[in-house]
Amino acid sequence: MSTHLKTALGYIRRAPFQAMAAIFVLTLTFFVTTLVAILTYSSSKLISYFETRPQVIAFLKDSVKEDEVATLQHKLEADVRVKEVKYVSKEEALSIYKKATSDNPLLGELVSPSIFPASLEFSVKDLTFAQEIIDEVKGEGIVDSVGFTAALGGESSLRDVVGRLKTITTYVKVGGGVFVGILALTSFTVLLVIISMRMTTRREEIEILNLIGATRGFIRSPIVLEALIYAVTGAVVGWITAFITVLYLAPSAVVYFGEIPVLPKDTLSLLGLFGIILAGELLFGLILGTGGSLLAVSRVRRAR
Amino acid sequence: MVKFKDVTKRFGSVMALDKVSFEVKKSEFVFITGPSGAGKTTILKLILGEYFPDTGQVEVDGTDVRVIKDEDLPHFRQKIGVVFQDFKVLPERTVSENVEVALAVIGLSESEWHERIMHVLKLVGLSKQADLFPSQLSGGELQRVSLARALVVNPNILLADEPTGNLDWETSEAIMELFEKINKEGKTVIMATHNLEILKKYKKRVIHLVSGKIINK
Numbered sequence: 460m461s462t463h464l465k466t467a468l469g470y471i472r473r474a475p476f477q478a479m480a481a482i483f484v485l486t487l488t489f490f491v492t493t494l495v496a497i498l499t500y501s502s503s504k505l506i507s508y509f510e511t512r513p514q515v516i517a518f519l520k521d522s523v524k525e526d527e528v529a530t531l532q533h534k535l536e537a538d539v540r541v542k543e544v545k546y547v548s549k550e551e552a553l554s555i556y557k558k559a560t561s562d563n564p565l566l567g568e569l570v571s572p573s574i575f576p577a578s579l580e581f582s583v584k585d586l587t588f589a590q591e592i593i594d595e596v597k598g599e600g601i602v603d604s605v606g607f608t609a610a611l612g613g614e615s616s617l618r619d620v621v622g623r624l625k626t627i628t629t630y631v632k633v634g635g636g637v638f639v640g641i642l643a644l645t646s647f648t649v650l651l652v653i654i655s656m657r658m659t660t661r662r663e664e665i666e667i668l669n670l671i672g673a674t675r676g677f678i679r680s681p682i683v684l685e686a687l688i689y690a691v692t693g694a695v696v697g698w699i700t701a702f703i704t705v706l707y708l709a710p711s712a713v714v715y716f717g718e719i720p721v722l723p724k725d726t727l728s729l730l731g732l733f734g735i736i737l738a739g740e741l742l743f744g745l746i747l748g749t750g751g752s753l754l755a756v757s758r759v760r761r762a763r
Numbered sequence: 764m765v766k767f768k769d770v771t772k773r774f775g776s777v778m779a780l781d782k783v784s785f786e787v788k789k790s791e792f793v794f795i796t797g798p799s800g801a802g803k804t805t806i807l808k809l810i811l812g813e814y815f816p817d818t819g820q821v822e823v824d825g826t827d828v829r830v831i832k833d834e835d836l837p838h839f840r841q842k843i844g845v846v847f848q849d850f851k852v853l854p855e856r857t858v859s860e861n862v863e864v865a866l867a868v869i870g871l872s873e874s875e876w877h878e879r880i881m882h883v884l885k886l887v888g889l890s891k892q893a894d895l896f897p898s899q900l901s902g903g904e905l906q907r908v909s910l911a912r913a914l915v916v917n918p919n920i921l922l923a924d925e926p927t928g929n930l931d932w933e934t935s936e937a938i939m940e941l942f943e944k945i946n947k948e949g950k951t952v953i954m955a956t957h958n959l960e961i962l963k964k965y966k967k968r969v970i971h972l973v974s975g976k977i978i979n980k
Contacts, residue, residue, distance in 0.1 A: 462863075462864075462867040462873075473855060664853055666851075667851045667853065668864070668868065669840075670840065670845055670851070671840065671841070671845065671864075671865050671868055671912070671913075671916075672837045672838065672839070672840030672841035672869070672916075673837060673868045674834075674837040674838075674868075675834075675837075677837075677867070
């Protein structure tokens with residue numbers, strides 16, 4: 460073990476309560492940071508899910524020919540504002556209807572495919588394009604009428620849902636960011652105070668080291684290492700706690716959100732997501748630890 | 764080895780050293796004596812580069828201390844061993860760890876530590892106390908730790924600031940015997956002391972200071 464690491468561990472061992480205070484605050488910071496990151500991920504997935512659902516349905520005239528449908532489909536597919544264009548035949552429309560009314564089979568038996576028009580369903584990349592695309596598609600000769608899926612269940616409800624989700628996501632991002640920022644600042648201050656106290660209690664030792672020819676790096680290294688140990692321990696413990704919390708809550712969330720992928724479906728992707736968060740937090744921890752300790756060291760040096 | 768030429772050092776209105784000039788040759792043993800506040804410690808601190816002279820020149824091993832850059836000061840100090848009246852040992856480290864820290868400071872490979880530490884502890888008579896903490900040692904033993912730490916880096920010059928100031932006569936004599944032994948091995952020793960018994964017993968060159976001025980060399 461290097462001399463500096465041994466010295467840093469010695470400092471921690473001799474003042475366990477200071478160490479615990481620092482690690483506790485940092486753990487809390489990284490726990491909240493991990494949860495905010497997961498919430499941001501889930502809410503963006505939620506928005507993405509709703510945004511990518513078929514939103515516009517162009518009902519085709521009964522007299523329409525296959526090549527005319529294909530031409531319009533290709534035209535829509537080439538449009539940069541449009542995505543996921545899908546042709547739904549009369550039979551498929553009936554099947555969707557029957558599925559939707561499966562709790563009342565009589566409703567399905569009373570209809571035949573002929574009453575359902577074939578349609579082209581597609582999504583828009585951004586809901587702000589919806590109105591102009593609907594107007595354009597309405598002008599196509601083979602199109603009988605155009606429905607906005609939201610309109611099928613109630614006026615503009617999808618837009619409302621997405622709008623609401625976007626607001627919630629903004630709150631999560633901004634509110635979470637501010638909260639994480641406050642916690643990070645608290646952690647930084649706690650680190651600063653603890654390292655400053657360490658420098659004050661080690662003043663004689665620092666003086667001796669100075670006199671026997673220790674370089675600034677030699678004197679600072681154990682102190683910076685100590686701060687890094689706090690930061691890395693806080694990041695890892697906070698992350699593990701958040702990971703366990705998410706694993707505990709995941710089954711309920713999956714049941715509640717159903718097919719909406721608020722969390723990665725497979726274990727590898729979930730671990731990948733948490734791995735990225737851990738890497739980011741470790742980096743943040745290293746910056747926090749190094750910055751805090753160097754600032755404390757420089758301030759104490761100035762005070763002397 | 765050490766040259767002071769018209770060195771003046773002032774702390775506010777207090778004149779600590781007033782145009783002090785002297786020279787200490789290689790392998791010489793010199794006492795700096797005088798009453799409290801005469802400027803003995805200031806001379807040692809000037810040699811160590813802890814203070815810079817206001818005027819005049821302090822030269823150590825051919826280097827003018829005023830031209831040493833801040834980043835070079837540690838390397839300069841690594842060539843000088845220092846022993847203090849209040850020992851200045853690290854209380855939370857064992858005897859061998861106290862000595863070890865000096866080797867870590869000079870960046871010596873860890874594989875060489877054990878042999879050098881054992882050699883120097885044997886020299887100062889602390890082989891059996893290697894794993895004890897300072898709180899378990901007597902004053903004389905603490906001074907030996909301080910001496911061992913100063914010697915382990917094989918310095919060119921050994922500075923001692925009242926090394927027997929906190930010790931009884933018997934222990935002081937033992938410590939002085941060690942300094943003499945070290946000096947005989949070729950190290951330059953500059954010792955500040957106001958202990959007249961020591962000055963009488965060890966016939967060395969004496970630089971006598973009064974109110975920052977040398978009254979004899």
